[in-house]
Amino acid sequence: MAGQPTPQPQENHLLEALPESDYKRIQPMLEHVHMPLGHTLYESGGQLQHVYFPTTSIVSLLYVLESGASAEIAVVGNEGVLGISLFMGGETTPSRAVVQSAGYGYRMKSNLLKLEFNRSGAMMHLLLRYTQALITQMTQTAVCNRHHSIEQQLCRWLLLSLDRLPANDLHMTQELIANMLGVRREGVTEAAGKLQRAGMIEYSRGHIRVLNRPKLEKTVCECYKVVKTEFDRLLPDMKRHHQ
Structure with missing residues (x-):
């Protein structure tokens, strides 16, 4: 917004947790983007051109049925990244990503992210740990929606x-x-x-x-604590930075 300082990439906790040398290498590849409320970052089945690192926005991952009905399977904010299928071996995803809380973030071209991931360095290990935490959130959301x-x-x-x-x-x-x-x-x-x-x-x-x-x-319910505990366990560097 006018008059407010531009959020920096390291306001995203994943980017901040990178070693300085890794961060400096990818910083020029990051593009600052506005993420308005209701904006769709990608549709289910669509080709992923970028990954997104939110800073002040929150994005919902939704599964959309043939009837048009949808349900949230996870939320991603300044703790994470959108587009995990790019570095997990796929080019598309069955979910839709929609901004649920307006703000800003940074995006990175998919080919650049894959090159960085294939270095098998700090970025790869951080993204894999984050992915495991995100899978826990998705699993717990399904349990919560069914039983609570x-x-x-x-x-x-x-x-x-x-x-x-x-x-x-x-x-x-x-x-x-x-x-x-x-x-x-x-x-x-x-x-x-x-x-x-x-x-x-x-x-x-x-x-x-x-x-x-x-x-x-x-x-x-217990679901919130399960998800938070898993994030803190898998991403201890981020937890230490933001206590």
Whole structure:
């Protein structure tokens, strides 16, 4: 935004965790990009031209059914990268990537990322550990959607989003949240109302402010802790940098 400093690449925790020599080598390959709310970075089945390293934005990975219905399978923010299929041996992905919280990030051409990955250095090891953590998030999301209440799912979604943002505020309509969670809007309205009456959040006109995070963490199901613990275990350098 006008008047605000441009986010630097190292505001992405993966990029910051790189050794200085590796970071300096790839820095000229990084292109600063705006990531507006609702923007689709790639469609399911589409050819991936870039990988994205968010800095101040959050992106949802969605699986879209033939009917057009969708559900979120993971969120990626300043802790990670979008486009893991490029360095995992594929050129396309079955998911859609949509910006759920507007902001900025950096992108890198796919051929350059693959060259860097094939160096078998720090970047490769960091990306592989991140991929394992992301798979854990996807797996736990599937379990959560099957076994836990909409209220617990909403708490998980809020906490995962907050972990990837610098403040306690999110701009997101109930309709978009319902699409992310793959549930009816009425269910989100009821769950958000319960959290608001309990003093955990304040919700108005697409703006959500978390008022009591400790209480939110007590209400959330075990899925949030499983995902966070795995990220901290697999990416200890990032955890140390951002405590």
